[in-house]
Amino acid sequence: MEPMEFSHASESQITRAIVDEFAKEFENYVESDVIIVGGGPAGLMAGKELASSGVKVLLIERNNYLGGGFWLGGFLMNKLTVRAPAERILDELDVPYKEYSEGLYVSDGPHACSKLIAAACDAGAKILNMVALDDVVLHNERVRGVVINWTPVSALPREIAAIDPVSLESKLVIDATGHDASVVKKLEERGLIKAKGQGAMWVERSENLVVAQTSELYPGLIVTGMAVATAYGLPRMGPTFGAMLVSGKKAAELAVEKLKL
Ligand code: 48F
Numbered sequence: 001m002e003p004m005e006f007s008h009a010s011e012s013q014i015t016r017a018i019v020d021e022f023a024k025e026f027e028n029y030v031e032s033d034v035i036i037v038g039g040g041p042a043g044l045m046a047g048k049e050l051a052s053s054g055v056k057v058l059l060i061e062r063n064n065y066l067g068g069g070f071w072l073g074g075f076l077m078n079k080l081t082v083r084a085p086a087e088r089i090l091d092e093l094d095v096p097y098k099e100y101s102e103g104l105y106v107s108d109g110p111h112a113c114s115k116l117i118a119a120a121c122d123a124g125a126k127i128l129n130m131v132a133l134d135d136v137v138l139h140n141e142r143v144r145g146v147v148i149n150w151t152p153v154s155a156l157p158r159e160i161a162a163i164d165p166v167s168l169e170s171k172l173v174i175d176a177t178g179h180d181a182s183v184v185k186k187l188e189e190r191g192l193i194k195a196k197g198q199g200a201m202w203v204e205r206s207e208n209l210v211v212a213q214t215s216e217l218y219p220g221l222i223v224t225g226m227a228v229a230t231a232y233g234l235p236r237m238g239p240t241f242g243a244m245l246v247s248g249k250k251a252a253e254l255a256v257e258k259l260k261l
Contacts, residue, residue: 029126032058034255035146035170036125037133037183040068041241042225043176044116045089045248046255047125053256057125058168062132062151067113068178074239078109083207086242089249093119112241134165136173136186136221143220145169146183172255175223176248181230187218196233198226206235207243214247216254224251 009017034050036043039061050057065071073080082090084103093115097107121127132154137145149165175183179198187193210228217223223231224247237243 025126026128029056029058029128030168032056032168032170033259034058034172034174035060035168036174036176037146038068038176038178038225038227039063039066039117039127039129040176040178040225041070041113041116041244042178042227042248042251043068043174044070044120044125045245046174046176046224046251047248048116048120048123049249049252050255051120051123051125053252055252055256055259058170059120059125059127060131060133060146060148061127061129062154064130066117066127066129069239070113070116070241070244071109073109073241079106080109080112081106081240082242082245083240084242086245089242089245133177133182133186136183137167137169138187138190141192141219143173143183143187143218146173171220171259173221174251174255175217175221175227175231176225176251178226179230181223181227183221184217184223184227184231187221193218193231195231198229199233199235201238202235203237203240206237207240209234210237210243211246211250214250214254216258222251222254222258224248 033056036047036059039059047057047059082105087105090097095112095115097105100106130151131148132151134149135147136143145168147165147167153161153163184195188195213228213232214224225244
């Protein structure tokens with residue numbers, strides 16, 4: 001490699017670049033069309049589809065990394081499965097896969113996950129990671145946004161970190177928090193809905209039902225992915241991800257329809 005010298009930038013310029021750009025973007029996304037809570041396969045897929053349709057969409061993820069359970073597939077083995085016809089979504093994302101048996105496809109978790117993250121970002125979905133849902137904004141029996149705090153703050157006991165969160169407004173919120181169904185639980189705490197909790201493993205039943213029941217659970221709140229199973233009492237499905245991708249797509253389609261009303 002040729003000898004090279006990096007361009008000049010002082011320490012203060014680097015700090016200013018980060019602060020300026022973050023502040024501008026954060027201010028812009030204080031109001032969005034859709035806020036997605038949770039950056040696993042369902043949330044990322046919904047984010048990609050919404051951004052591709054021109055919707056202003058912000059995705060909040062409490063971890064530093066995006067992707068949820070999509071990185072590792074099953075049993076720490078870096079392989080994930082999808083069943084037909086969800087391999088078509090892997091095609092759309094340009095993810096390589098192998099047909100293991102008729103209608104059952106296997107792919108590498110890191111490859112599939114990084115392609116999905118890149119697709120959501122390329123489409124224009126904005127991401128706030130290390131940010132956790134603290135509560136929902138609720139006006140006149142409709143979800144109007146989310147209350148958030150930095151994950152390190154929300155992870156500390158209240159007695160040593162009494163730091164108030166901030167609120168972000170949106171026309172719709174999507175709960176894509178997986179098994180936790182964190183947004184749904186905030187409504188349940190107030191007695192507004194009753195989450196049924198997940199049933200035991202039954203992959204064939206679960207995948208179809210999760211997609212079928214991806215819906216607006218409460219005015220202003222759409223559920224997708226495994227949060228659907230927790231909300232509606234559906235069986236678990238384990239390390240197969242077709243329903244997560246298809247449910248994320250369906251959640252985005254529902255949101256686009258509702259934004260038109
Ligand atoms: O768990 P996760 O991957 O949910 P999903 O998209 O997919 C489920 C599958 O991974 C798998 C399965 C079937 O294939 O059974 O488990 O439904 O991703 C959920 C994301 O939401 C984040 C969490 O860190 C993860 O990345 N999350 C959960 N609670 C919060 C949150 C919260 N309160 N605030 C912000 N992010």
